[in-house]
Amino acid sequence: AKWVYRFGGGTAEGRAADSALLGGKGANLAEMAALGLPVPPGMTIVTDVCGWYYGNGKTLPDDLRKQVLDGLAAMEEETGRTFGGDTRPLLLSVRSGARASMPGMMDTVLNLGLNDETVQALGHDAGDARFAWDTYRRFIQMYADVVMGVDHEIFEEILEDEKAQCGHEYDTEMSAVEWQHVVSRYKEMIEEEFGEVFPQDPHEQLWKAIGAVFASWMNPRAVTFRTLHNIPAEWGTAVSVQAMVFGNLGSTSATGVAFTRNPSTGEKSLYGEFLVNAQGEDVVAGIRTPQSITEEGRIATGGEKPSMEKLMPEAFAEFKAVCTTLEAHFRDMQDIEFTVERGKLFMLQTRNGKRTTRAAMKIAVDMVDEGVITHEDAICRIEPPSLDQLLHPTIDPKVQRRVIGSGLPASPGAASGEIVFSSEEAIAAEAEGRKVILVRTETSPEDIHGMHAAEGVLTTRGGMTSHAAVVARGMGIPCVVGAGSIRVDARNDKLLGVGGVVLKRGDIITLDGSAGQVLAGVVPMIQPELSGDFGRLMEWADKCRRMDVRTNADTPQDARAARAFGAEGIGLCRTEHMFFEGERIHVMREMILAEDEAGRRAALDKLLPMQRSDFIELFSIMSGLPVTIRLLDPPLHEFLPKTEAEIADVAEAMGMEPGFLARRIDAIHEFNPMMGHRGCRLAISYPEIAEMQARAIFEAADAAAAETGAPVALEIMVPLVGLRAELDYVKGVIDRVAASVAEETGNATAYLAGTMIELPRAALRAHVIAETAEFFSFGTNDLTQTTFGISRDDAATFIPTYQRKGIIEHDPFVSLDFEGVGELIQLAAERGRRTRSDLKLGICGEHGGDPASISFCEDAGLDYVSCSPFRVPIARLAAAQAAI
Ligand code: ADP
Ligand code: MG
Ligand code: MG
8 A cells, every 4th residue: 555655855746635645734745845845855654544553453554664764765865864874864753634733632753863873963964062952852852752651841840950050041041061961861861760761763763753643643632622623533643754954053043833814813914923043842832932923013013022024034035925825826824834944944834724703704805805716715714603703792992991911812802701720620610600711821732621611711921823822713712822911820829910910710800802901800892893894705695595594583682683693584483482571471370370261361461462562573673574473382381480489479469379379380280391281282272372462463563564664574383283283273263363453454464374393293294284384494493302202401411421422423402413303304395395385494493503404404495594693694604605
């Protein structure tokens, strides 16, 4: 088998499109090499080897050895160096790289090939012994960490101790002899702790490093990352072995990372950070605070140290040109790693850069304007759920800010929460439903769970490309990094802000991730503006989609919010929610507790004007857009008091004997209310309820039409139908009321009568039910519940276990079960339309706002989806993507 693909010297065996085989990093290294960009030569061991490794007791295929050695020989020829050689030694980086980007989750070993001999040769060759010993100590540190499992903190302790003894603050101040001493101490420590000497054979180092990188595919943080991002374990990682170039070769050398556009705002300007005389890991680790690449960036961030543009004008100019080439080639914003070795530029990585949603939006819209991508490309580049970030609050600009510290604006949006100092605390707090801000000196990949649990993240060290910044942007949570003016004293549960402010663990702070500020206490926030790039992209999306997007709204507030978000009607108005408000609950109870029809009618007469005024308001807000009103659905005892104390209160308010009330409640108690006396069953038992609702609806429609001048596009929906006869009965009631209201007012309101499809029987008998129903709305919450026989309210006790044990992949109440519930939907749609070709079809469960489910609805030929107001923009975008 061909296990190894080479790159370098202007050619490559693979391409960017081969990322499944070569991993994203390996594929793009190949692409860059083939484009003739300055990439150190190397080879990529394919992801299939990862599968082989785990399938064969963590061993490597026999024929891999020769292919790697051949690749090594080619690298030696290309560089004029020898692996393990005693004159011009070739050093290697052994890098992980999966199909999907998993930044920092797996391991990489740099500077491999050094030993007590080659370190001398390296120093001699470079004319810089200090560099050689610095590189050797880096190698030991990394190799011991990755391959031998030595805790890197032990090395840091030795290094700190050594620096203190020499009176140095920074690594860069260390001399050759001092580094050499560090190396001896490292090696002694390894011998003491492990009883074995640090391996001196470069080939042994290489094979062990390759094995360790494959092994890192299964390390806990990589596994967690994959779970969070739905990356299958079968994909595996590739391993790229590449010739080293050195950013730590004195003051004309440097290493850095850059984005071709600003990843936070999307602005079209090169954006990056670098460190002089350093190696790649130093930038990410936040050991020194990095410098801006561009002069513009330096000024914007108030940096004191010179930019790369000033310091290394030639390398900078070349780098800038390469960035332009790469962005044009990949037609997307790139996230780039590079190194300058004694003034010469080398490209080490490029990938489509992670960005905030705001930036993604701006970049997509700008690239359409630049003629680089199409409207459809732009639409497909935004992850619908990420729009949530833009819909999140920001701090009210009018409020007085109590700033207790500031740092870099690493991820936008604002959030308030209690201060916690560890990921464990954050996770525990989330479980208790408390909102927290995770405050750390810096974060590492181990913190990923804690960051997820937090509302926002604050670090006191690190730059815009530090771990905390990258991860927070990906998660869409506000983040401020490098807030050097704040001191974290985690040991004493304290945080010291500017001006002597002392806050304790549990105190509330607010982060403004867009301004990079930390504020004391809770701060008023406002909703964001939905115009500009957002507005343009949504307009394009609206042109592309076939399905309408409606909202589930029960109140005027919901309806107004949804219209502002672009809803094209109401797909579900749950009338029962109107009965809980204020005084109405009393009248509702009167109705429920009435002993005969006359008593019920008396109470219903009081409810009628209340319902009517609600509907008038809803119809007016929706002026002419379709509104689907569902008749009363829940079991009646939901409106009654439960505890003894509540019963006593209500009895008193209603002038009733508490014992009598308790007996009435007992009489309508049900063992399984979700499958009990509810939905159309209520309308059949007590037609006067449906009559009142229908009258309120028709009178309101008449009034609203007169008021707005737009006829109401009315749809009346009967819940929980399983039998056509049920629908026929309730529709009969509706039709009679419609006729008599028309007679009274002299105006007949046009309306559709339809049903929810939320019982498997209704789906199966759709062709018969459609003889009466003029529309179907798939109530996928109940349909999921009734199809699975899983109670929605009790699912949480075992669904997570099911997921952990691999019994189910997704919670079917969150993402539609395409196979079972989905088949019922398809079947009902098909059978229904066979009877009535213009049968209107929609979905109104929670799934109506879930992008995967929306894509399913597109394929099933539904006319619209309906979701909660805040998900309307998400649904608009997802519906467009589904149609493209
Ligand atoms: P990650 O996926 O964690 O970014 P990488 O494989 O990209 O891991 O490597 C980590 C760091 O090592 C990067 O900063 C990169 O620039 C640096 N690096 C990797 N290969 C080389 C090389 N051949 N020469 C110099 N630096 C390298
Ligand atoms: Mg990298
Ligand atoms: Mg239902």
